[in-house]
Amino acid sequence: MALVVQKFGGTSVGDADRIRAVADHIARTRRSGCDVVVVVSAMGRTTDDLIRLADEVSSVQPPREYDMLVSSGERVSTALLCMALAELGVAASSFTGSQAGIVTDTDHMKAKIVDIRAGRITEALEAGKVPVVAGFQGVSTERDVTTLGRGASDLTAVALAAVLGAEVCEIYTDVTGVFSSDPRIVPDAHKLLRVSFEEMLEIAAAGGRVLQLRSGEFARNHHVPLHVRSSFTWEPGTWIVEEDDSMEQAVVTAVVHDVSQAKITVARVPDKPGIAARLFRALADRSVNVDDIVQNASVDGTTDISFTVPRTDLATAVEGVSGHLADLGATGVTSDVAIAKVSVIGAGMKSHPGVTATMFETLAEEGINIDLISTSTIRISCIVREEDVERAVRALHRAFDLA
């Protein structure tokens, strides 16, 4: 029997009615002749609420206890969903990440999966049951509860789909798929029917919020086809699959923006070997995720290095750099949060020159100044002022005929 992994995000299981609607859909999938493994997120904003509660209780939050706390939201969803399934006569069993055999390293709050021992899941399937697994969590090699990072229920689903050899991993959410741009900003953005993993990863990395980046990487590496779709309309969504020749290669597939980053500039560092290495080692040691990096041309043997980091990592990053200023020979460090990134992405860019020129011309016509530029083979990104970014997205969507 074909096996489908179905993952339901926080809004999909946000209240009792939603949980019943999800149970109904699972029952329907079962009746169509598929085996189903379900992965759920915490209801609605539960995870945020738990984090807020922790902040109210204490400024000291040992990572082990943080994980114990925030992993509880998913556990609630699994039990409630199994009850809703029971009422429909569908045999189901809930599993925590640990019970599902998701083994991770000991890096709390952003643990990595090191092994999946899905014995209990396959046993449940063989017994004709629907296993309902708590997303976003696992058990460490030291036997403590760990979490895999915000948004990582997707990762749980993809990882299980990979080890169980599922035909598809369906990611149910509150939007109907992946769009050519954020429909809240660009009303005539259209739903993409198929995108390649390559494009999807660039979209996720550039700030497209539909799929968590690590999950996309895992799916690509393990060849798990993904189907991102709505649990409100249940209509077919966007398929994320391996690129093949039959795919029509639009030059530009999507225009994506990201307002979650901040820029750091380290002023007047000596332009000599080893300085950048020391700077970014200091950041890596603090687990800061550095995104775009630019080093200016050097004047009088010194140069400025600018880079972007998630706003949530800004304080850690600035502190890390500040502690090394003398060692780096730099004169100071400044930061700017009022920035945003706009990116155009498309696999067809590889064979179509001129996209960069069109992008820059479009921004110039809008009078939007470009601060930093970075590219990959299928993406061009510009850092602009945050207040300009929505205008930039709309203009680029128009310029590349994505409507």
Ligand code: ASP
């Ligand atoms: N509940 C977790 C979070 O809010 C995991 C997830 O939703 O994927 O980050």
Ligand code: MG
């Ligand atoms: Mg989520």
